[in-house]
Amino acid sequence: MTMVVNAQQLTSVRAGRTLFADLDVQVEAGGVLHVQGPNGAGKSTLLRIIAGLLQPLQGQVELFGEPADVDREQWQRRLLFIGHKPGVKSELTALENLELQAGFDGVVIDDPWQLAETVGLLGLEDISAQQLSAGQQRRIALARLWFSPAPLWILDEPFTALDQPGIELLQQRFAEHTGHGGTLILTSHQPLSWQPPQLQQLIIRSPEAHD
Numbered sequence: 307m308t309m310v311v312n313a314q315q316l317t318s319v320r321a322g323r324t325l326f327a328d329l330d331v332q333v334e335a336g337g338v339l340h341v342q343g344p345n346g347a348g349k350s351t352l353l354r355i356i357a358g359l360l361q362p363l364q365g366q367v368e369l370f371g372e373p374a375d376v377d378r379e380q381w382q383r384r385l386l387f388i389g390h391k392p393g394v395k396s397e398l399t400a401l402e403n404l405e406l407q408a409g410f411d412g413v414v415i416d417d418p419w420q421l422a423e424t425v426g427l428l429g430l431e432d433i434s435a436q437q438l439s440a441g442q443q444r445r446i447a448l449a450r451l452w453f454s455p456a457p458l459w460i461l462d463e464p465f466t467a468l469d470q471p472g473i474e475l476l477q478q479r480f481a482e483h484t485g486h487g488g489t490l491i492l493t494s495h496q497p498l499s500w501q502p503p504q505l506q507q508l509i510i511r512s513p514e515a516h517d
């Protein structure tokens with residue numbers, strides 16, 4: 307199996323507090339890493355470090371066998387990071403947002419209306435995102451999972467604001483992605499209702515908080 311993420315001895319200190327120390331993370335192609343822990347434990351920090359968006363105090367991250375901090379542009383087609391905020395352009399409509407995101411990903415959406423239907427936005431395509439609910443805005447952001455060419459998805463709290471059908475839809479999409487050899491790292495405060503064949507659970511409990 308191909309090692310997609312290989313992080314060694316990660317230590318992160320933020321605001322003077324050690325969030326994790328000497329943490330190793332390894333995820334193979336087709337694998338799922340589900341990161342859990344209380345508010346403020348360091349889940350987002352870990353995801354950002356793995357994605358090469360934040361430097362650890364110590365340790366290294368390799369993605370696809372190469373250091374994650376080298377030449378960020380080369381990751382754009384291989385790594386999709388979606389943070390805990392929806393990250394949609396509020397003045398653009400749902401369809402305009404999808405097309406903008408597809409442009410970033412270097413793809414053309416074959417049938418945007420079909421995609422809008424798939425992700426539960428049909429009938430809302432022409433409304434500016436700022437007039438949509440939190441869950442609808444989250445659906446715009448997550449629609450990217452239906453066209454992104456990236457084999458590695460790093461998703462921070464993707465279920466936030468989604469209703470139960472939305473959560474189920476997303477987990478079906480995760481199953482398709484990993485079933486085709488894609489890799490997923492996610493955080494959530496809820497257990498997964500889907501049982502991936504290659505699931506690793508990582509619970510972050512700040513060492514200092516539990517001494």
Ligand SMILES: Nc1ncnc2c1ncn2[C@@H]1O[C@H](COP(=O)(O)OP(=O)(O)OP(=O)(O)O)[C@@H](O)[C@H]1O
Binds near residue numbers: 345350352
């Ligand atoms: N931009 C920042 N600058 C300095 N410290 C930060 C910053 N962002 C977060 N922190 C610190 O890092 C700690 C971990 O934050 P992080 O967002 O990684 O936690 P989390 O586990 O994802 O929490 P949540 O479940 O609330 O989203 C926070 O308690 C905070 O002290």
